[in-house]
Amino acid sequence: MSLAECRIIDLPKINDPRGNLTFIEAERHVPFEIRRVYYLYDVPGGAERGGHAHRAMHQFIIAMSGSFDVILKDGTQEKRFHLNRSYFGLYVCPMIWRELDNFSSGSVCMALSSTFYDAGDYYRDYDEFVRASKV
Numbered sequence: 001m002s003l004a005e006c007r008i009i010d011l012p013k014i015n016d017p018r019g020n021l022t023f024i025e026a027e028r029h030v031p032f033e034i035r036r037v038y039y040l041y042d043v044p045g046g047a048e049r050g051g052h053a054h055r056a057m058h059q060f061i062i063a064m065s066g067s068f069d070v071i072l073k074d075g076t077q078e079k080r081f082h083l084n085r086s087y088f089g090l091y092v093c094p095m096i097w098r099e100l101d102n103f104s105s106g107s108v109c110m111a112l113s114s115t116f117y118d119a120g121d122y123y124r125d126y127d128e129f130v131r132a133s134k135v
């Protein structure tokens with residue numbers, strides 16, 4: 001698993017004058033089975049979220065409303081992605097550190113995850129993550 005595998009994935013978009021529609025099917029549009037959905041909202045200006053990596057969890061992050069940035073780090077390199085539409089998202093593979101910032105007012109960040117919530121799957125210490133990622 002590496003930073004190169006983390007990528008923007010375009011989702012199907014059904015354009016309609018009544019309002020557009022996008023859908024996501026597990027293992028078709030995202031490369032994992034979806035076990036959990038959570039979302040961040042009412043994020044105050046200047047706040048930063050994330051600041052962790054996961055041992056096993058695959059994730060897909062979408063800006064359902066507004067915009068924000070996701071910074072991904074593998075311990076050597078980093079990449080910043082700007083998410084601002086609900087018809088594409090960012091796939092994040094395991095063993096990648098993520099930070100989220102630059103939230104616009106009223107933004108909603110939805111995350112689809114391959115695992116149920118498990119505090120034991122987190123690296124919350126960056127140095128520990130870097131050491132583990134070099135093994």
Ligand code: TYD
Pocket residue numbers: 036038040048049050051052117
């Ligand atoms: P955390 O993953 O650190 O949030 P973020 O990465 O978005 O900044 O989680 C914040 C808190 O919420 C932490 O106490 C764990 C809890 N939490 C759950 O109970 N279930 C979940 O599915 C998630 C994502 C977090």
